[in-house]
Amino acid sequence: MPSGDRILIVGGGQGIGAAVAAVFPDRATIWTRRTGVDATDPDALQRAFAAFRSQHGAPYALVHTIGDFAEVPLLGTDAATWRHLFASNVDTVFHTLQTVVPAMVEARRPGRVVLFAAAGVDRARGQRRAPAYFAAKAAVVQLARSLAAEVAEHGITVNVIAPGLIDHPHSHRDSQARMLPRVPAGRLGTPADVAGAVQMLLAPDAGYLTGQVLTIDGGLQL
Numbered sequence: 001m002p003s004g005d006r007i008l009i010v011g012g013g014q015g016i017g018a019a020v021a022a023v024f025p026d027r028a029t030i031w032t033r034r035t036g037v038d039a040t041d042p043d044a045l046q047r048a049f050a051a052f053r054s055q056h057g058a059p060y061a062l063v064h065t066i067g068d069f070a071e072v073p074l075l076g077t078d079a080a081t082w083r084h085l086f087a088s089n090v091d092t093v094f095h096t097l098q099t100v101v102p103a104m105v106e107a108r109r110p111g112r113v114v115l116f117a118a119a120g121v122d123r124a125r126g127q128r129r130a131p132a133y134f135a136a137k138a139a140v141v142q143l144a145r146s147l148a149a150e151v152a153e154h155g156i157t158v159n160v161i162a163p164g165l166i167d168h169p170h171s172h173r174d175s176q177a178r179m180l181p182r183v184p185a186g187r188l189g190t191p192a193d194v195a196g197a198v199q200m201l202l203a204p205d206a207g208y209l210t211g212q213v214l215t216i217d218g219g220l221q222l
């Protein structure tokens with residue numbers, strides 16, 4: 001009998017996703033390319049989800065943490081970089097939502113979806129440091145808001161976490177070191193800082209919090 005309490009973390013092999021998995025050691029299932037699931041490939045997602053569903057049923061929560069970064073000015077962004085950033089940040093979200101969320105709706109239980117953007121994404125200003133990346137993250141926010149409205153009647157919340165400078169072995173150290181003096185908290189964030197916010201959104205009593213962007217950046221956007 002499926003428990004219905006699984007937390008499916010797409011991109012949870014390292015960094016923030018791995019920290020989220022560490023908060024829920026007995027409930028997390030991780031999908032990455034290293035576990036055989038390339039989320040740019042809808043067929044691979046469908047195969048993985050069929051196996052997941054036969055074992056666990058629909059998940060309680062879907063947390064999507066994939067999202068490559070590139071620090072390139074807009075006029076220096078070539079077509080391959082543009083396509084890669086949208087494939088990694090937007091296509092994987094779209095395909096994952098379409099694969100997993102219908103089963104959550106069918107399960108007729110409360111559920112949670114958490115997606116990832118980046119701090120500053122919802123401000124009305126340019127992002128000269130990484131314009132293509134921020135354009136992709138803006139698309140994620142808009143997808144989240146639309147889906148939040150679409151599935152609210154089923155008791156499923158959809159929110160976005162927008163991290164600032166989060167330090168882990170694969171993060172972009174040069175870029176982070178340059179921006180650190182602008183962080184009021186005086187330090188980089190940790191994956192655990194972000195995982196704590198995910199835990200809050202996944203709480204059973206957070207069912208009326210939906211369609212929001214939660215910035216976790218030590219005050220960088222203030």
Ligand SMILES: NC(=O)c1ccc[n+]([C@@H]2O[C@H](COP(=O)([O-])OP(=O)(O)OC[C@H]3O[C@@H](n4cnc5c(N)ncnc54)[C@H](OP(=O)(O)O)[C@@H]3O)[C@@H](O)[C@H]2O)c1
Nearest residue numbers: 011013014015016032033034038039065066067116118166
């Ligand atoms: N770290 C930061 O400072 C920061 C700041 C702002 C926003 N963010 C956002 O926060 C989220 C998490 O960031 P992070 O730094 O923890 O990410 P990360 O270290 O790059 O980890 C991404 C994970 O996604 C997996 N992955 C990548 N492409 C995939 C694909 N096509 N299919 C399946 N899995 C894939 C990777 O594993 P495999 O290689 O095995 O596939 C890895 O486990 C991202 O959306 C990022 O844009 C991060």
